[in-house]
Structure formats: C-alpha cells, structure tokens
Amino acid sequence: MDIRFQNLGPEHWKAQVMLAPACQGEDILHQCPELDKAAPWLAVAPARRDFQGKNGELALFHGHPDLPVPRVLAVGLGPREKADAAVLRKAVAAAVQRCREQGFASILLPEPALARLPGGPERLVEESVCAALLALYRFTMLKKAEADEPVDPQWLALGFDGQSVPDGAHAAARRGERAAGAICLARDLANMPANLLPPEALARRAAELAKECGFTCTILESDALAEQGMGALLAVGQGSARPPCLVVLEHAPQGHEQEKPLIFVGKGLTFDTGGICLKPAANMQQMKCDMSGAAAVLAAIAALAREDAPRRVVGLLACAENMPGGRAMRPGDVVRAASGDSVEIVNTDAEGRLALCDALAYAQKQWTPAAVVDIATLTGACAVALGTEVAGLFCDDAALAERIVAAGGACGENYWQLPLWKPYAESLKSEVADICHMGPREGGAINAALFLQHFLQKGVRWAHLDIAGVDWNAKKTPLCPVGASGFGARTLLELARGGVQ
Template identity: 70%
Template sequence: MELRFQCLGPEHWKADILLAPVCRDEVLHEASPALDKAAPWLAIAPAARDFHGKTSELALMHGHPQQNIPRVLAVGLGRREDMTPAVLREALAGAVRFCRDHGYASLLLPEALLARLPGGRERLVEEAAYAALLALYDFRDLKKEDPEAPVDPQWLTLAFEGEYVPDAAHAAARRGERAAQAVMLARDLANTPPNMLAPQDLAERASRIAHQQGLRCTVLDEEALRAEEMGALLAVGRGSARPPRLVVLEYAPEGHEQDKPLVLVGKGITFDTGGICLKPGAKMHTMKCDMTGAATVLAVLTALAEEDVPRRVVGLLACAENMPDGGACRPGDVVRAASGDTVEIQNTDAEGRLVLCDALSYAQKMWTPAAVVDIATLTGACAVALGTEVAGLFSDDDALVERILAAGQVGGEHFWRLPLWKGYEKNLKSQVADICHMGPREGGAIHAALFLKHFVSDGVRWAHLDIAGVDWADSVQPLGVCGATGFGARTLLELARGGV
C-alpha cells in the first residue's frame, strides 16, 4: 500500500472510504469540522447512533455511492484519558485490515482527527502511517497467487485542510513509513526458510542492500575469520556444510565519517538445531528465526540510509548455521575466542553467545564506539522469565538503559531490565579454560549476559537485548500475522535516530 498526501480542504477529498478515529461517547459527525464537510451525511447516518467508540470498535457507515466520500469507517479509541499512540496503532491496524477484507482500494485519514487527540500531532501521524502499513504485512513470497485472497488497498491518503502539507507532518509520516519498512524487512528475512537463507545468502543479501543504499559493506569469510582468530564463531559453524560469515555494514553520512559510531551487533544463526546437543523436534522449524537479531540490524542500517540520519552507525551480523555433523563442536571442547580467551563449551545449543563474543571483540578492535548494543534470540530462560511480550535488557549503563527503554516505548516494543548480578560470575569459571560459556540452568539469561560482558572492555558503553520469546508469534497480532515479528527493529532505529 502506498502512502499519499492530499490537501485543499475536505470538499476536495476523495476515497473509497474515510477512516475516522474517535474516542468513546464522542458524537461522530461533530468530531471535526473537516469530517462534517467531507461527509455531511454522517449527521443522519443511522449506524452512527450505534457507535460508542469503544477501544478498537469498528462501525461502517454508507452515504450515496456517487459522493467523493461514500463510506466512513468509525474507529473506536476508548476513553480519551486512556488514549495513547499504542491504542491508535492497534485500532487503525484493525481498521486497515477491515478495509482490505472488504475490498476498498483507497483509504483516507483526515489529519485533523489525529490533531485533536492527546499524544501530539506529528507523533500520531507517524504512528498512523506505521500502523497502517505494518497491519497489511504477510509473507507471501513462496505461495501461489490465490485469486480468492483479499487484495491490499492501493493507497492510504493522509488528508490536510490547508493548501499544502505541513513539512513536519510530512516528515512524521515518512518516519512511520520507514519504520514499518524496517520491521517488514526484518520479518521477511526471519520468515525465509533456512534452506534459502544460509550465512552466505544473508551476507549476499546484505551486500546487495548495501550497494543499493550506499552503505559500506565488508564480508569476512572463513579465511578472514581465521585470520581474525574468531575461534568461537568458527566453532559454531563447524558442523554445517554452509560456512559462517561476519558481515560488517557501515553508515557514515558526509560530515560524520570520523564520529564515534553506535555499533549494533546481531546474532545471525540462520538455523539452530542445537548442534550435538540436539533440540527437541517440536517447533524446531521456528529456529529459522534465530537470526532475527542480525535481520533487525540489517533492517535498521537500511532505514538509516534511506532517511539520511546524521550520525555514524556500524552494524555487525554474526552469521552461522548450527548443525550436528562429524565436524561439529562437542560439549567439552575448548576454543580460542577473538579476544584471546579460551572458552569451554558445555552445551552446543548455547551457540549464540559464542558468535556474539567474537563480534563484540571485533567491534572494539576496529572502532572506538559511542556505544555497543547487541540483540539476540539468546536464551529460552529469558522467554520463560518474561513471556512473549517483553524482552530482556542487560546493561550497567543507566543512561543507555533509559535511552533503550524510551526508544522501545515509541514503537510499542517493551523491555524489562534484568541484573548483571556480579555474584554469578563465579559460575562461569572453568577448570580447563579461561571462561566457561554457560552457568547453571537457574538464572540462565543472566549467565549468558555475564558471559558477553566478559568480552566488553571497561569503559565501553554496552547493552544486551535478549529477544527470545518475542521474535515469533504463534497467533495473529494487532500489527502482524503469525510468524516472525521483527521485534527490536524499531527500537534500534529510534535509538539511532535519537542518539545515545
């Protein structure tokens, strides 16, 4: 669906259907003079009396078919005092899907209806664009065309009353559009079957995107990884016929080439069997999503380049496939990480922290970061602790934590800060190596975070996002279907937009 803009006043607006978000118990046709002018017949529409504006309530009203606006879909937002951008997102997403299911090609949303709501004019314009585009997401690339399937609307028009579209509102809508595109790219990558997205495939995809967007891209193959002494990353990929890669993306707009970069590090396990410590078969197919961290980093760098954000950002995609063949690493193996530390591997299904530790070392070797944020579907323990709606956040930097929480709040991605409990560091001691890569089952997410922290130098601002549990949806969500969620893409995009 294309995002368009229209002005010159409600008498000139034209669309198959107008979306009218209003709060509870507000008279629909009195919600805005613009609405009354665009669809004057609303005052006598019988269905308007049956609409109460409850949260996500929808009511379709018909005028004469020859009018510029022959239909209005009233969209309930609940009580005005409870209205938030999140409420608007979910309500508009439901309205847009309703329009798709009923075959409406052109949708119109009066900006005046958003301006009168609590939350800020530009902020709500951004969220409206984001929600409308993301609501229609579906991964259809590998399916035959279904002639019976509903067709997406062709466009959503944001309508303004003046003679021109205000620059701030236009910019806000485009921000929402780019955020939606970033989440959809992350979802597309994570939904791609693992036989079609090996580490080298993901690296090639990143290279193509980088070329299109003007990003700098370097791909470290096995030989380069050995030269960098990335024994931990190489160990994870040892059991696969498809070798690992480290993808390095850099966005450095003119005038910011020498800035200290924000470095984003994503776990890119394109499929995780668990290796020798084989996972149970149930739901193993969802392990194609174990590269969601890398997918979100790639999506964020793409969006930053399109938006021309004035700051330097580096993205590292630590990619491998965790498979169990005769060459696979074993429980009890000791490998040498890029930091020079020897690492005892006790469970090959705790592979994500191994690829990340080498990527973290590389980030600090190559740059002096303003901050480093890694994102990974790292531990089932985090999913058990926080469920399917909240991700884990680990950091000793209070200011960075607040920035990440605020960035997540913008797009409705929720994080909960968990402790880097120093007392648990003793659980990572090894009898045969410098460090063991895991501790006991209890506190598993904390032990994983402490292992990563071991590879972060003193004084480097660092945060770890554990998105296990929120990367995949088993049921339809307000802003998406079943499958990959792209969780984290908007948070990291907002973090990069706002600085750290």
Template identity: 50%
Template structure:
C-alpha cells in the same frame, strides 16, 4: 523484499466519498463535525451508530465497521475512534486497526485535521504487513522464487574480506526515497483490488513531510520481518550476506568477512558453531557514516540462520521456528536500512555473525574447548548455547576495530528470558546506567516492551569451567543472566554495553498491536529512536 503499502496524502476538501470504492475509514473523535462529502443516507446511518452503545464501548484506537454502507460505493465503512489530543501509541493503534482489515483493497482514510497523522500512517503501514511470497498465487500473479534452492545473489555483488574493496565510491550519494508515502495533487480515487491507501486531510503536503521518517522506519521493520520469516533453505548465510550487500545502493558501506578471514582474525568461537554446516560462516559489517568524526555506535546481531542445537540437538516439536534464530542480526540489518533511508546524522556500524548450527561428523561436540578472538578459552558444555559463542567474537572484533562510543547487541539468546518475561518484554542487561536508561526511554516511546534484568559477579560462579577460562552455559538457574554474564567477559573495561535478549518478542505466538502473527521486527523502532535521541548530531 516486502514493501509497505503506498500511502498518498490528498486534500479532504471536495473529495467525493460516495464514489470511492474499496474501503473507507473515518477518524472520529468524541466532539467534532461529521466528515464532509458523505451522502445523506450514509450520514443518517453514521449518526445512528455514533449514538449507539456499541460505539460508546469502542476504545480509543479501536474501530467499528459497517459492511456495504448505504449511499457509498465502498464495500465497508470503518469508524475509528481517535481523540483529537492523543499519544503516538494510540494513533498508531488506530492506524493498525485500519491496516489489519485492509487486505488487498484500496483504502480511503478521512482525517481532515489531526496532529497525529504521521503515527496513524505508520501504524497502518506496519499492521498491513503480509508475508505471502510462498503462497500459491493466481496464474496472472508474478512468478514466485524457487523455494528448493537459495535465491541468486544480486548482480554485481561480490564477497571480500578487505574493507577497501567493499566501500562505495560515494557513500554520501542520496538514497532512494521510501516508497511507502507520497503526496500527490491528483485526487483520483484509488483502484479497487490494488493495495493502496489515500489519506484525505487538510494539509497533505505537510502531512506527507511529517510521515517521511515513518516511511523509512516501516521499510526497516519490513526488512527485518522478511529476514526472520524466510525459511532456512532460502535464507542461507550466503543469501543473508547478499541481501545486506545489496544495501550498498542506499549509501551503506558493506563488507563480508569469509571463513579464511575469520580464521586469520582468530574467531574460533564463531567458526566452531558453524563447522558442522555446509553453509559457510560469515561476518557482515555495515557502516553508516552520517555524523562526522564521532566514534560510532556499534550494533551487533546474532545471525544463526537455523539452529538444530547441533550435537545437543533440540526436540523435534517446534524446531521449525528456529529459522528465527537470526532475529538479532535481522534487527541490526533493519536499523541500518532505516538509518540510510532517512539519512541519519550519526555514525553507526552494524555487525552480524552469520552461521548455521547443524549436527554433522565435523560438528562441534559437548566438551570441546575453543579459543575466542579475545584469547579466552571456552569449554562447550552444550552446543545449543551457541549464540553467545558467535557474539563473543563479533563483540570483540567490533571493539577492536571501531573503538565505538557504545555497543548494543541483540540476540534470540535464551528460552529462559521467555520464562521470565513472556512475550511482552525483551530482557535488557547493561553495564552502564545511562545507556540502559536511554534504551528503556526509547522503548517506551516506541511502545516496545523492554525490562532491565540484573548483572552481578556472583553469577560468574555458575559459568566457571574446570578446564577452561569459562564454560558456555551454567545450566537452568538464571539462564538468561548467566548468558549475559558470559557476553560481558567480551566487553572491554569502560565500554558502555547493553545486551538485548529478544527471544520472546521476535516471533511471538500470536499477532501484536502493530504486526500480524509472525515476525514483529521488535527493536528496529527502539534502536532507531536511541540513535536519534542520543547519537545523532543536531
């Protein structure tokens, strides 16, 4: 997988900035001494810039750049405005301004004293993401994977429908430390041409400790982004499951339910979606047991690795983006990775339904009627409304097996939510005001847009079926709401539940504050915060 850039924290005192190659970024606030270690020519240039209108127009968290600065070996000097007292989002934005320009260079960040260095480091790491595994590399670069065939599964990994065979002998074994952040007493300058970051500060040991959870979070976000960015000829249902099985090494319990087991359980709604594909349908269960005997939080993700629409086939234009229709499952996987890496004191189970929706002689047809694991019959009006069929069975299974404290599901479920909210907010639907409030609070704290949408019995009229208990779509009116009403049928009475429709935020059309163009990993930070604030023991 793609890993965040390595970040070292070193003492600012005595650093020879003149000799540092690559890029240098200075965190500057409105009042304060000029950084030490700059040669006279650089200081004069810096004083001139700070007195200019161009610098006055730079907003907090943004930057101004000088190319080939006088007196420095560095190729660029980046001046980042960051007030001494600021919020987490502005600090992350400041880090992102550095990460966006980083490329493959060595970067030195000069920040002698700032209380938000952990947020600066997180923003830098997140914005520095670069999914370039399929771009041609120089001859000396590492060999790239064969894109004509799915990647081979990890050695020693096998599939099993039995939970006992999938569990680790010691789930409490220490996880590897996130590779993104380290504290080092050595003050050697980073080497040019190698993507690395050194943050020079007053107390590097304390700064590194404060940034460790951010390193775990960045790893989880990167894992989600990689999954969403992967092409469907590589990220098949089997390859997806193998990547999740490999997270056993982090201390997660992971098991895979195959089609025979899913049929035995009665998951006919899920199996119907994938029956036209050569890629076998699967459900993967990931468990993190860090919270004693408490009932777990259940996270459920839609994992349609490619969605043609099935027999109700989509238009050709833009269909290539349907590699992202497993975005909900990708977020669940990224959250579980983060929780394991930071050793969260909570019980969380992540379940993902992995299918591929293809047109074929065996494919599900409009007008078919399937029976869900719950026992409800569903008339399939449109085979392109398939994600809710997958979620219906996995939601019921999660409640039936784990009796969770609450359920949160995520899915790139409807285009209608994009019409309603654009690419700025995900849609939140919930039967529980407390859980909804916690999610909204967590999203605000992490700077991820989330907006609550209505649920009401009146919308059930739109999905009444003449022939079955319910139909899988009510047409265009209130499309995202009727999809949520459909899912609510598969939530038991009294179970706190929230549905996050992330169709507009998983793969927006352009870059965002913390991500280049492509997959954002939206939701990993919000759900990690939800776990920390509501479900984690102190």
C-alpha cells in the same frame, strides 16, 4: 500501498473510505468535525448512534456511492484517557485490514483527528502510517497466488485542513513509512526458510541492500575469521556444510565519517538445531528465526541509509548455522575467542553467545564505539521470565538503558531491565579455560548476559537485548500475522535517529 497527502480542507478530500478515530462515549461528529464537510450525509445516518467507540470497535457507514467520500469507517479507541499511541496503532491497523477485506482501493485518514489525541500530532502521524503499512504485511513470496486473496488498498492519504501539508507532518509520514519498511524487511528475512537463507545467502542479501541503499558491506569468510582469531564463531558453524561469516555494515554519511560509531551487533544463526545437544523436534521449524537479531540490525542500517540519517552507525551480523555434523563442536571443547580468552563449551545449544562474543571483540578492535548494542534471540530463560510481549534489557549504563526503554516504548517495542548480577559470574569460572560459556539453568538469561559482558573492555558503553520470546508471533494480531515479528528493528532505528546520550 502508497502514502499520499491531500490538503485544502475536508471539502476537497477524496477516497473510497474515510477513517474516523473516536473515543468511547463521545459523539463521532464532535470528535471529527471534518465529517460535516467531508461526509455531511453521516449526520443523518441512524446507525451512527449505535457506534460506541469501544476499543477495537469498527463500524462502516455508507453514503451515496458517487460522493467524493462515500463511506466512513468509525474506529473505536476506547476511553480518551487510555487512547495512547499503542491503542491508535492497533486501531488503525485493524481498520486498514477491514478496508482490505472490503476491497477498498483508497483510504483517507484525517490528520486533524489525530491532532486532537494525546501524544503529539507528528508522532501520531508517524505511528498511524507505520501501523497501516504493517497491517498489510503478508509473507507470500513462496506461495502461489490464491484467486480469492484480497487485494491491498492502492493508497492511504493523510487529509490536512490547510493550503499545504506541514513539513513536520510530511516528514513524520515518511519516517513511519521507512520504519514499517524496516520491520517488514526484518520479517521477510526471519520468515525465510533456512534452506533458502543460509549464512552466505544472508550475507549476499546484505551486500545487495548496501548497493541499493548506499551503505558499505564487507563479508569476512572463514579464512578471514581465522585470521581475526574468531575461534568461537568458527566453532558454532563448523558442524555445518554452510560456513559461518561475519558481515560488517557501515552507514557513514558525509561529515560524520570520523565520529565514534554507534555499533549494533546481531545474532545471525540462520538455523539452530542445538548441535550435538540436539533440540526437541517440537517447533524446531521456528529456529529459522534464530537470526532475528541480525535481521533487525540489517533492516535498521538499510533504513538509516535510505533516509541518510546524520549518524555514523556500524552493524555486525554474526552468521552461522548450528548443525550436528561430524565436525560439530562438542560439550567439553575449548576454543579461543577473538579476545584471546579460551572458552569452555558445556552445551552446544548455547551457541549464540559464542557467535556474539567474537563479534563484540571485533567491534572494539576495529572502532572506538560511542556505544555497543547487541540484539539476539539468546535464551529461552528470558522468554520464560518475561513472556512474549516484552524483551529483556541488560545494561549497567543508566542513561543508555533509559534511552533504549524510551526508544522501544515510543514505537511499541517494550523492554524490561534485568540485573547484571555480578556474583553470578562465579558460575562462569572454568577448571580448564579462562571462562565457561554457560552457567546453571537458574538465572540463565543473566548468566548469558554476564558471559557477553566479559568480552567488553572497561569503559565501553554496552547494552544487551534478549529478544527470545518476542521474535515470533504465535497468534495473529492487527499489526502482525503469525510468524516473525521483526521486533527490535525499530528500536535500533529510533536509537540511531535520536542519538545516544
């Protein structure tokens, strides 16, 4: 769906349907006075009085079909004091889905109506555009087209009351468009079956996007991983016929090549059987999403390159497939990580931290980072603790943690900070190696984060995002169908756009 702009005021707006956001208990004509000129017929529509503006309520009103705006879709936001960006996102998404169901090819969203809501007009323009595009997401590339499948609207126009579109509003709409593109890319990658997206295919996709968007991509295959001493990442992938790799991405626009980079590290397990410690069969098909962290990193870097964001950003995708083959790592094995530490493996289903620790060590060898943020579907313990609507955040740097919470909260990706409780590090001591890669079941998410922190040099700013539980949408919502959520891509994008203080 294209994003367009219409100016010159309501009397010049044209679309098959106009969205009219309205708060509960307030007359829609008072909230959207633009309707007097864009759709004057609504004033005499008796059914208008039936619309109450409750959160999630939608009401479609019809005028004469030959009018420039022949329909109005009233969109309920609930009580005004609760009508924030999160409410608006869901409301716009639900409205756009209704438009698709009705077969409308063109939609108009009046910018003045957004400007009357709390949150700032430019931010709400960005959120509305992003929500409208996410509402139409469907993963259909592997299915035959269905004859009765509704067709997406061709365009959504933002209507402005003035001679021209304000530069800030135009830029905000484009930001929303790119944010939605990043999330949809992350969803596409994570929804792709593992037989069609093994580690080498994910690396190839990254290389294709690098050429398309203008960032650099280097792929370290098995020999290069061995040269770098990445015994932990190699161990994760050694049971599979598909070799592991580390994909190195860099967006360094002109004038920013020498600055300290913001480094994103993503877990890229294209499938996780658990290895020798085999997972239960139930829902194992969702383990194709165990590379959601890497998908978020790749999607964010691609979006930053497309908009030529003035910030140097590096992305590392630690890619492997964890399989129970004849060469698979075993409980009790000891491997040498890129940091030089020997690591005792006690459960092969705790493989993500092994892949990440080598990527974290590599990041610090190659660059002096402004900050390092890793993102991973790391522990079921985090999902048990926090559920399916909020991700775990581990960070000892108060300013960085605050920035991540703010960036995620602004775009609907919520985080809850959990403690890096130092006494628990005692449980990672090993009798046979420098460190054991797994502690007890209790506090499992904290133990995993402490293991990763072991590989951070003193003074390096670092945050760990555990997105287990939020990477998969088990029930469709206006913003996401059943399947991969793309969670984290927009947080990383916002972090890079806003800088790290």
